[in-house]
Amino acid sequence: MKKRRLLSSGLALCLTAGLLAGCSGGNGSSTSSPSPTASATASNAGGKQEPAAEAKSYTIKLFTTRIQPDPGAPILKAINENLGHTVEVTAIPDANYTEKLNLYYASNDMPDIFQAATEEIRKNGTAKFTEEELKTHMPLSYAAGLEQFEEYGVTKEAAMKRFSVDGQLASFTMGSKELIYPYGLVIRQDMLDDFGLEMPKTLEDWEVFLKAFKAKYPDKYPLTSRGKDSIIQSFYPFLSAFGTTYSNWQLKDGKLVYGPFMPEMRDALALLADWYKAGYINPEWITMDNAAVNNDWINGNSALMQWVNLGNAISAPFSPGSIFESLSLGNPNAKMAWAPFPVWKPEVLPAVPTYEGITNYGVSFGKHLEQDREKLYAAMKVADQLASDKDTWMMLTYGIDGQTYDMVDGLPVIRKEVNSNEGRVKEGFGWYFLAIPGRNWAVNETTKTQVYKEQFGKYAQNDDGIYSRKNTDWAFNHVNGVLTSPSGENLDVKGKAKSEEWGTVFASVIIGNKSLEDFDNFIAAWKKEVGDEMTEAANRLYLEQWQ
């Protein structure tokens, strides 16, 4: 009995000691790198330290999404040889990127190269550097960025301001030139010909076309949308005609206004509700996702395909495996054409949603690198080369010529056996998402198909093109960060419920479950609860960068 008591007392003591040990603070830092501190002094942030005469080889931790290459993958090895450093890639699915980055941030274990996903990390989790350091250690991306900023309509000063926190650069990106241009609309030209109609230009023209479609195909619906998985894209060509968008902050008369709050949104919904009643809109649109919408198109049940990349060939020879090819195979008489965005009034340019050329977020470097500027410069060089050195970028994107891709008519075509996530993981390429400072157009352009270059040039870059800046109002989302009240309250969080409710109201008005008066009441309530505050915050925080 005495022995048992002694034993149990001993075990209890061990348990207590273990608990108390867990309560003590440990630095938990690995021995391989200096222990990062959360509030490191910024004394070195503006310093101009010269890199060591002989370039040291570092292990650079890079955080990305989707493709987690095998560490021993041949192309990853080749890229590392090219870079002169060892890149250690950690990838995570898109949906969990922010969560994992937050974990890294909280545990003082930031990667060396990543894209900051939150304002907190951008401010306090990134290494700060100067423009001079950027120019010295990311020369290719810097030079390309300056050229591309012009095309986005952003001055160098404005761009650097976006990348900065308290006057110091925290990130950098060249942006992506392709993304600033609108995606296109593709219409069934053979149906237009069949009905004896010209290409619709105005909403009235569209109504005539839709009526003719319905008369000929009473059981089909010419319009549909991805109500299930992308409601923000729903019927956007027709919202755009009224100069408004589902959820963008647009610049109107020198002020930022939210799309749903614009008076024109009511007119747009009234039109869509009428069209729904007339049977032009698929009643199942609210349950349809990307796959379902594509299926409708392929089976000839709809007349318009929206949000189409300008790289798609819509006449033979088609892009292999595309929905346009599939439509053509099922219906050899189908003809397609690029359609202009409909116009409501001559003085209102279609407000076409496009992506911001550059935002506050680009590639960033871990805060701990402020303590080791040599390694920071090495990481910057790695990021620069991955995006802007042609050879490195080709390896990163396509792999090795003759091994993972072949040059066909001067363009790289990835081999079938490796053209999947699994193939990329095994071979070690394709892991660039969120890991490079944007897209260097001069490098990227060489791999674009002739079709893409022709269509991109004709319809978007050319001033006379139907999707050009001259003929449409590029409705960037002019707010590219968090909205906060003057007292610091996060208005995005406060307004989240109403934003989500907006989707329901939007759909309900179109299908007739709610009236336009309900819409008016909802908007009034939204504005009262948080919308007016959001508008004030948007103008206070973001208007200046557009002026």
Added chain:
Amino acid sequence: MGIRKSRAEKLFDIGNAALLILASVTILYPFWQQLVISFSQPAEAQRIGLHLYTAQPTLDAYKRIFQGNTIFDAYYWTILRTVLGTVLTVLVTSMLAYPLAKTYLWARKFWMWMVVFTMFFSGGLIPMYLLVKNLHLTNTIWALVLPGVASAWNIIILRNFFYSIPEELEESARMDGANDLYVFFRIIVPLSAPVMATVTLWTIVHHWNAWFDALIYITGNEIKVLQILLREVLNDASQMSGLNPLLAGSEADMDGQHYTSESIKAAILMVVILPIVCVYPFLQKYFVKGIMIGAVKG
């Protein structure tokens, strides 16, 4: 001679049977639908509505999932974590619950309170991540096995069951010279088969379905569990257009096979739940008995 049922009783039986059949169909049909979709052609898989059968069955979705050896590696790691995790969980939980069931344990209420406290308050994700990282368990199988080994809920269930075992059994064994370990493993554990089977089943299901811990603690490809792999396959199927901008909006696979994210989702579901469905019947007879006994007594 059988008792003749009245008309009302017969009607009741018919109504009862109808309701139970309806309930069974409601429960079983979603499974059947996913099974059918997994064998369906693309156009049919996309169709909204009932899927009672498929006119043109295809194995393309399964072929896609079973391409390469990766899935077999994933099965290996998943089975390993499930077996290791279950064995350790049952062992540790039972060995912790047993002394807590003894009234003569010194400061028993205090130890019990410490266990229950963890059910109400938790450090959260970040402290857990820091703990696992500082113990150098990240990128090892132990990061997936050890954190969940001692679950308060399981401890309470087992403790309550151990209460119900007569102390006389132990005393008689001790009189014959048995020590504590002998009593525990040779008397208590065999008697606790129902509740042990319950805890085992819960733990198996937990480990089989777990993916978040693998996402957080494992950063390489060396240890990839089934749920993570299948999540990647699903992302691959739905992000095909993201990999090649030319295929924006396209559903077709580059290598000519016909699959869509709907049929892959369904095929994944089948691949994931089939092993559990096979294991469950063997443990089911203990399940209800064990949970009731553990919950009621004590």
